[in-house]
Amino acid sequence: MINKEALTVVYVDLERLEVSKKNHLDYFSYIGGVGLAYKILEDNFERDPVILAIGPFSGIYPYISKTAICFLHNDTVKEYYIGGKLATSLKFAGVDAVVFLGHSKQKVNINISLDEYLVGGEETDFSLHPESTTLNVGEDKITIDDYFSVSGNLVYRKFVEKGIENIHIIGDSSVEIFDRNGYDEAYEDLMEMIDKIDVTPSTFSSCSGCPVGCEFSNKGEIGTSSYLSHCLVSCSFADKIYTDIATVYRCLSVLGYSYTHEHLEFVEGEIKEVRENIYEKIADSKL
Amino acid sequence: MNKILKVTNEKACIGCDLCVLLSSILVDNKLSINKSPIDVKRVGKGYKVSIDPGVHINSDKIVNICPTGVFSIEQDDK
Numbered sequence: 001m002i003n004k005e006a007l008t009v010v011y012v013d014l015e016r017l018e019v020s021k022k023n024h025l026d027y028f029s030y031i032g033g034v035g036l037a038y039k040i041l042e043d044n045f046e047r048d049p050v051i052l053a054i055g056p057f058s059g060i061y062p063y064i065s066k067t068a069i070c071f072l073h074n075d076t077v078k079e080y081y082i083g084g085k086l087a088t089s090l091k092f093a094g095v096d097a098v099v100f101l102g103h104s105k106q107k108v109n110i111n112i113s114l115d116e117y118l119v120g121g122e123e124t125d126f127s128l129h130p131e132s133t134t135l136n137v138g139e140d141k142i143t144i145d146d147y148f149s150v151s152g153n154l155v156y157r158k159f160v161e162k163g164i165e166n167i168h169i170i171g172d173s174s175v176e177i178f179d180r181n182g183y184d185e186a187y188e189d190l191m192e193m194i195d196k197i198d199v200t201p202s203t204f205s206s207c208s209g210c211p212v213g214c215e216f217s218n219k220g221e222i223g224t225s226s227y228l229s230h231c232l233v234s235c236s237f238a239d240k241i242y243t244d245i246a247t248v249y250r251c252l253s254v255l256g257y258s259y260t261h262e263h264l265e266f267v268e269g270e271i272k273e274v275r276e277n278i279y280e281k282i283a284d285s286k287l
Numbered sequence: 288m289n290k291i292l293k294v295t296n297e298k299a300c301i302g303c304d305l306c307v308l309l310s311s312i313l314v315d316n317k318l319s320i321n322k323s324p325i326d327v328k329r330v331g332k333g334y335k336v337s338i339d340p341g342v343h344i345n346s347d348k349i350v351n352i353c354p355t356g357v358f359s360i361e362q363d364d365k
Contacts, residue, residue: 059308059318059320060308060318062305085302085304085320088304088308088320089320092318092319092320092321131320131321145329146329147329170321171320171321172321172322173319174311174315174317174318174319174322175317175318175319176316176317177312177316177317177318180316191352201354203299203301203355204301205301205302205329205332205334206301206302206303207303208302208303208304209303209304209305209308210303211301211303211305211352211354212303212354213301213303213354213355
């Protein structure tokens with residue numbers, strides 16, 4: 001199931017231990033990933049949000065392998081990108097972004113699937129799905145499935161501050177493809193572009209959706225090199241492919257999305273505006 | 288004799304999931320990870336790759352999409 005008119009956001013209120021879901025028509029123009037995360041950050045600024053966000057190609061096209069993690073730290077917007085199976089699992093859980101609001105006094109676990117959300121502490125009965133993907137907040141770092149992580153310890157400290165222990169994502173839905181022939185052709189063309197990937201293929205564990213198996217897959221990425229590719233949340237080594245507007249437009253069209261070529265050209269300006277709004281809020285909060 | 292997809296080099300799997308996604312759309316015409324006939328699970332530092340025995344997949348596409356040669360098409364012994 002792909003929602004082609006709205007982006008689906010799951011709100012996890014860590015103070016009230018409540019979870020809700022909202023389909024946002026108003027967020028659709030931000031596409032996903034860093035664009036969507038910035039907009040959510042702006043709209044929930046007062047509650048110190050941490051946002052996980054994927055894009056329209058997650059789980060669907062190759063080299064789209066990361067999940068954006070955005071939050072505020074020392075009056076700065078921070079963007080990290082983590083690999084593994086998280087993005088694919090979120091896509092098949094029908095979620096474009098998960099937002100963690102406020103802080104929990106106790107350590108909590110969170111389960112997210114297509115129709116069921118659960119947040120709670122030790123007293124909560126979590127029956128863990130065998131096919132779930134787990135983001136674990138461990139002793140000194142966060143990991144996806146015990147391997148994929150991000151550099152430094154800032155993300156780790158933020159999740160600890162929030163009171164999050166584990167996030168389990170169960171990707172139990174299916175996705176229908178709007179134009180199957182067009183999709184197959186676009187997919188094959190993308191696979192043939194593997195020589196445009198700026199990293200040497202190897203045999204390390206690979207992120208879901210990436211056939212490269214590079215040595216950096218478990219290190220994540222920091223910062224945003226291109227707004228378009230980071231709205232899609234591709235691996236930055238695939239920037240040569242996913243910064244090409246014609247390629248992105250074609251891939252979106254065969255999935256049935258209505259984004260125009262012009263929109264893809266100008267989305268960066270729209271996202272920069274949101275970023276400026278966030279910094280204005282930071283400045284106002286100092287007054 | 289029928290030919291069938293088999294896991295013949297599991298140790299080479301890097302967990303990219305391309306086979307999982309492709310097999311789901313070949314069999315069910317939809318992309319899926321949990322409902323796919325191929326399952327790839329991280330076990331320790333490697334991966335366990337299994338094919339649903341109830342689903343007959345005879346497709347070079349799966350063999351070709353795997354970057355590390357985990358699969359081959361062989362004679363079905365049954």
